[in-house]
Amino acid sequence: MTKQDRAVRTRLALIRSAAEQFEARGYVRASLSEISAGAGVSSGALHFHFANKAAVAEAVEHAAARALRRVAGRGRDGDGCALQRLVDVTHQVARLLCADIVVRAGLRLNAEAVAGRVRDLRREWRECVHELLAEAERRGELAAGMPPHRSSAVVLAATTGIEVLAREDPGWLARPSLTDLWHLLLPCVAAPHLADALDPAGTEPDVGRGADGVLEEPGRAGLALR
Numbered sequence: 207m208t209k210q211d212r213a214v215r216t217r218l219a220l221i222r223s224a225a226e227q228f229e230a231r232g233y234v235r236a237s238l239s240e241i242s243a244g245a246g247v248s249s250g251a252l253h254f255h256f257a258n259k260a261a262v263a264e265a266v267e268h269a270a271a272r273a274l275r276r277v278a279g280r281g282r283d284g285d286g287c288a289l290q291r292l293v294d295v296t297h298q299v300a301r302l303l304c305a306d307i308v309v310r311a312g313l314r315l316n317a318e319a320v321a322g323r324v325r326d327l328r329r330e331w332r333e334c335v336h337e338l339l340a341e342a343e344r345r346g347e348l349a350a351g352m353p354p355h356r357s358s359a360v361v362l363a364a365t366t367g368i369e370v371l372a373r374e375d376p377g378w379l380a381r382p383s384l385t386d387l388w389h390l391l392l393p394c395v396a397a398p399h400l401a402d403a404l405d406p407a408g409t410e411p412d413v414g415r416g417a418d419g420v421l422e423e424p425g426r427a428g429l430a431l432r
Contacts (some may be wrong), residue, residue, distance in 0.1 A: 217255050219245040221269055224262045227313035233263055233318050263315050270312020271327050277302055278334035288342040289396055290404055293388050295334060296365060297408035300379040304371065313369065328366065335361050354389050358394045364391065381407060 223244030227236035238259055242252040256262045281295030300310055316327040339354040339361070348357065364387055372378040388406030396404055 211287060213255075216245070216251055217265075220247065220252055220262065221265050221308065225266050225308040228263065228315055229307055229311040233259070233315055238262070265326065266308060267312045267315055267413055270306075270316075271330070273301045273302060273306060273404060274311050274327060275330045278330040281334050282337050285349070287347060287400070287403070288338045288345055289347050289392070289400065290409060292335065292338040292342070292361070293392075293406060294408045294410055295338075296388070296411065297381065297384055300368075300381075301329065301363075303369065304376060304379050310373075314373070329352065331365070332358075347394060347397055347400055350380060352395055360391065360395070368391075370406055384408075 220241060224236070224241045225245060230236075236259070238252060238382050239249060241262060242249050245252070254264065274287075277295060277298050278297070281291050284291045284294075303313075313327055336354065336358050339348070339357050342348050343354050348354070368378045368383070368387070377383065385407040388404075392404055392406055393401070
């Protein structure tokens with residue numbers, strides 16, 4: 207392994223360890239010594255990569271934003287029914303939140319709004335929802351009297367609420383919970399001719415979930431770090 211490879215691995219290990227600390231303890235209570243110990247490196251190695259705790263937190267948020275942007279982009283750039291893609295990408299984001307502690311920690315840091323950081327991690331999701339619903343309107347997929355701005359407000363309120371509730375109970379991100387949500391929303395949002403065509407459970411296989419429907423935590427290589 208080259209020196210550059212070791213440096214990359216150390217940085218990723220530090221981001222992962224920092225995410226674990228920020229997720230469990232919040233920004234203020236997390237310490238650099240615990241972050242370096244969790245990554246199995248010295249404090250000196252941590253400071254080689256990051257000047258201070260704010261820089262570590264920024265790296266976690268950046269990794270989370272990158273992962274969320276990839277998922278949102280798949281929904282926006284796909285083919286077929288825009289409403290079904292919106293349902294599908296909602297399930298994909300839920301799986302990402304279950305599987306990747308870096309994304310969860312990034313959202314918590316963003317919500318805490320500490321250290322003067324101004325990154326908005328939910329912007330990609332808002333834009334994804336707005337764009338898919340605008341496309342759905344152009345395709346004639348929305349119910350009469352349900353313009354994109356109204357349906358966007360409902361979808362964003364519901365999905366953001368689920369994300370916040372899931373910080374205490376991951377069951378909110380389980381596929382049955384999101385399926386129930388879309389069972390309620392789709393009859394209000396979708397045009398009548400799509401009633402039997404849309405699948406509120408999503409059209410992608412739900413690989414890797416435990417018996418309770420919640421995606422099991424993967425190994426130490428978090429998804430946002432890939």
